[in-house]
Structure formats: C-alpha cells, structure tokens
Amino acid sequence: MSEEYKLEIINPEESFLIKEDVIEVVVPAFEGEMGILKDHISIISFLKPGIIKVITKSSEEKYYLEDGIVEFKDNNLSILTSFVVKTSEFEKSRLNNLLEEAEKEIKNTEINDQKKYLIDQKIEVLKSLSIN
Amino acid sequence: MPSLDDLKKRISSVKSTQKITKAMKMVAAAKLRRAQENAEKGRPYSEKMNNIILNLSNGVSDKESAPQLLIGNGEEKIHLCVVLTSDRGLCGGFNTNIIKKAKMYFQKILNENKTLKIITVGSKGYDQLKRAYKENIIENISFKESKNTNYFDADKVGKIIIEKFEKKEFDVCAIFYNQFKNVITQIPQEQQIIPLKNSETKESVSSTSDGDSYEFEPEEDEILGNLLPKNISTQIFKAMLENSASEQGSRMTAMDNATRNAGEMVDKLTIQYNRSRQAAITKELIEIISGAESL
Numbered sequence: 001m002s003e004e005y006k007l008e009i010i011n012p013e014e015s016f017l018i019k020e021d022v023i024e025v026v027v028p029a030f031e032g033e034m035g036i037l038k039d040h041i042s043i044i045s046f047l048k049p050g051i052i053k054v055i056t057k058s059s060e061e062k063y064y065l066e067d068g069i070v071e072f073k074d075n076n077l078s079i080l081t082s083f084v085v086k087t088s089e090f091e092k093s094r095l096n097n098l099l100e101e102a103e104k105e106i107k108n109t110e111i112n113d114q115k116k117y118l119i120d121q122k123i124e125v126l127k128s129l130s131i132n
Numbered sequence: 133m134p135s136l137d138d139l140k141k142r143i144s145s146v147k148s149t150q151k152i153t154k155a156m157k158m159v160a161a162a163k164l165r166r167a168q169e170n171a172e173k174g175r176p177y178s179e180k181m182n183n184i185i186l187n188l189s190n191g192v193s194d195k196e197s198a199p200q201l202l203i204g205n206g207e208e209k210i211h212l213c214v215v216l217t218s219d220r221g222l223c224g225g226f227n228t229n230i231i232k233k234a235k236m237y238f239q240k241i242l243n244e245n246k247t248l249k250i251i252t253v254g255s256k257g258y259d260q261l262k263r264a265y266k267e268n269i270i271e272n273i274s275f276k277e278s279k280n281t282n283y284f285d286a287d288k289v290g291k292i293i294i295e296k297f298e299k300k301e302f303d304v305c306a307i308f309y310n311q312f313k314n315v316i317t318q319i320p321q322e323q324q325i326i327p328l329k330n331s332e333t334k335e336s337v338s339s340t341s342d343g344d345s346y347e348f349e350p351e352e353d354e355i356l357g358n359l360l361p362k363n364i365s366t367q368i369f370k371a372m373l374e375n376s377a378s379e380q381g382s383r384m385t386a387m388d389n390a391t392r393n394a395g396e397m398v399d400k401l402t403i404q405y406n407r408s409r410q411a412a413i414t415k416e417l418i419e420i421i422s423g424a425e426s427l
Contacts, residue, residue: 008176010176010180011177011283012174012177012178012283012366012369013170013174013282013283014170014174015173015176029349030349031349042347043349044184044187044188044347044348044349044355045348045350046349046350046358069184069359071187073346078180080181080184082283082362
C-alpha cells in the first residue's frame with residue numbers, strides 16, 4: 001500500500017501546486033501545527049500565516065502562506081489561500097515589504113486580539129524567513 | 133449620384149475603419165486567450181470554496197445561530213444590486229445584455245415596493261444606468277487603472293459590500309455579470325450572494341447526509357464566520373474573471389462583424405465607383421462619336 005496522497009494548493013488566480021505523491025503535509029493550523037498523513041479523518045480547518053511543509057519521498061519543500069483553509073477528504077488535501085509563495089523563491093524585498101506592513105499594522109490599537117495574534121504570528125514567521 | 137471623387141473618399145475612409153476594427157479584433161483575440169486562461173484557472177478556487185461552504189452549512193446544527201451572511205437577517209426589504217460591467221465600449225452587446233438583465237430585476241423589485249440600491253463596477257454600466265436610476269446608485273467603482281483582473285480589486289468590492297451589510301444598509305445582495313460560455317455566447321447572470329442562496333444546496337443536502345462528516349477545528353460557526361466574507365470576494369472575483377473573458381470575446385465577435393461589414397461596404401462602393409466611372413467614359417465616348425457624326 002502506498003502512503004501517498006494528493007495535494008492541491010489553490011490561490012484565486014490559479015492552481016498553484018498539484019502533487020500526487022505527498023507523504024506528509026505539515027500545515028500551520030489555527031490551533032497549532034498539524035501534520036496530515038494518508039487516511040486522515042475528513043477535516044476542515046483554518047490556517048494562520050506560516051509555513052507549509054510538503055514532504056514527498058524524494059524531497060521536502062516549504063511554502064509560505066498568509067492565510068487559508070484546508071480541507072482533507074478522501075485522501076485529497078486542498079489548501080485554499082489568498083497568498084502563497086515557495087520560501088526558496090521568496091524575494092527579499094517582497095518579504096521586507098510584508099514585514100514592514102505587518103509591523104505597522106500591529107501598532108494599530110483598534111484591531112482585536114485575534115487579529116493581533118495573527119499578525120504577531122506573521123511577523124514571527126517572516127522574521128525567521130528573513131534570517132535564513 | 134455621388135461624384136467619383138466622393139466615392140473614392142468614402143472607399144478610403146471605410147478601408148481605414150476596417151483597418152482599425154481588424155486591429156481591435158486581433159488585440160481582443162490575444163487578450164481573450166489570456167482572460168479565458170485566467171477564468172479557467174480561477175474556477176477551481178471558487179468551486180472549492182463553494183464546496184467547503186456547502187459542507188459547512190450542512191454541518192451547522194443550529195440554523196438559528198448561523199451567521200447572517202449565510203441565512204440573511206430575516207428581512208428582504210432593501211436590495212443591493214452589484215452590476216459588473218466593462219470600462220471600455222465597442223464590445224457589442226456585452227454591457228447592454230447585463231444592463232438589460234439587471235433592469236428587469238430592478239423593475240421587479242420596484243414593483244414589489246422594495247428599496248433598491250445599486251453599486252456599479254465599471255464605468256460603462258454607470259453610464260447606462262445613471263439616466264434611469266440615478267438616485268438608486270450609491271456607489272460607482274471603476275478599475276480602469278488595473279490592467280488585469282486581480283483578486284485585490286475583487287476583495288475591495290467585497291469589503292465594501294460586507295461593510296454595508298454590517299451597517300444594515302441592505303438585506304439582500306445580488307450580482308450581475310456575464311458568464312463566459314464561448315467566444316460567441318455569453319450569458320448574463322444574476323447571482324444572489326447575500327444571503328447565500330444556492331440552487332445546488334437542496335440536492336446536496338440529501339446526497340451528503342449519509343454520514344459524511346467532517347472534523348472541524350475551530351468550531352463550525354467560527355469557520356463559517358470567517359469563510360463567508362471571503363466567499364463574497366471570491367464570488368465577485370469569479371464574476372470579474374468571467375466578465376473580462378466575456379468582454380474580450382464579445383469585442384472580438386463585434387469587431388469581426390464590423391470588419392466583415394466594412395469589407396462588404398468596400399466591395400459595394402467599389403462596384404458603384406467602377407460603374408459610374410464606366411458610365412462617365414461611355415458618356416464621353418457617345419459625345420465624341422455623335423460630335424464626329426454630325427460633322
């Protein structure tokens with residue numbers, strides 16, 4: 001029995017990534033990181049800004065995404081997101097821009113705690129990316 | 133009978149018009165390919181989104197506490213219509229078809245004594261509607277500057293709609309756009325987005341009730357509350373993509389027709405020109421011959 005299942009990452013403009021042979025995907029779910037293996041129970045969950053790790057037999061790839069929804073059903077994992085980029089192709093200037101924006105946003109005192117938490121996460125992830 | 137010179141001028145003017153329409157057709161064809169590609173690429177996202185929402189709304193146990201975006205706020209007095217049109221003209225019946233469809237809907241609402249509010253996206257729609265429904269139009273949004281349809285623009289429209297809904301400025305929201313079927317056919321569509329009314333909902337309720345349950349994290353309500361505003365933007369984005377493909381398709385057909393018509397006109401005018409030239413020559417010949425005969 002193969003351990004592989006299908007992954008789809010879709011953003012509004014296109015199907016960003018389709019892979020038939022993933023073994024494990026680690027997604028930054030709202031309530032903590034979550035690894036999804038084959039035959040996982042059907043689940044719908046939210047993502048916070050973070051890194052998706054896509055593990056196949058031969059490789060391990062990382063993607064940064066800003067938000068999203070995951071749906072896992074019948075060994076099909078779909079990730080809907082408004083912004084996704086492969087970490088290795090993430091341009092420094094773009095990253096810094098996002099970081100700056102996020103830092104500006106967090107100083108805004110009117111936003112609620114949940115949003116603050118999300119932006120906090122975003123800054124953390126972006127910072128860790130910019131170091132590498 | 134126009135003189136030879138006049139005919140010559142007309143022929144050359146029609147020919148240059150033909151050149152323009154031909155160029156426009158080519159440009160539209162090139163753009164159409166891209167727009168069509170984008171529309172097709174964008175479909176999976178909105179479809180998946182719809183699916184997830186369907187599954188979720190089936191999972192909501194307590195219909196009473198469901199978010200208002202899904203079930204509405206119990207009233208339907210004020211209707212908001214978002215009419216999506218193009219920013220440029222010369223695209224055949226593209227804009228007129230949408231407006232026609234929208235106007236029918238407007239009339240229906242006004243006949244039922246409900247309040248009508250209109251948001252137009254794209255300047256052509258505004259131009260056509262402002263005469264008859266000036267006081268109903270509350271906002272006119274135009275994305276003339278952005279070259280391609282992008283999600284960011286759609287999100288802007290979506291946010292405006294949601295903001296207005298939260299302020300209770302309307303109860304029901306519908307969008308109007310052209311669905312791209314193929315280059316020749318575009319179907320004007322009316323789609324209700326608030327409350328979410330899906331013709332497929334009823335069928336899928338029965339088909340998914342066979343214990344096809346999901347695990348949710350966080351709770352359903354929270355996911356729904358987060359997802360529905362996004363869905364609005366997504367639906368609008370989808371409409372915009374379909375619209376831009378339709379616009380180019382419509383323009384291509386219109387310009388193709390115009391080019392063909394211009395060609396026909398040139399042919400006709402050329403025949404007329406040749407005939408009258410021939411007539412003039414014959415006349416001169418007769419004059420010469422009869423002049424010679426009389427000597």
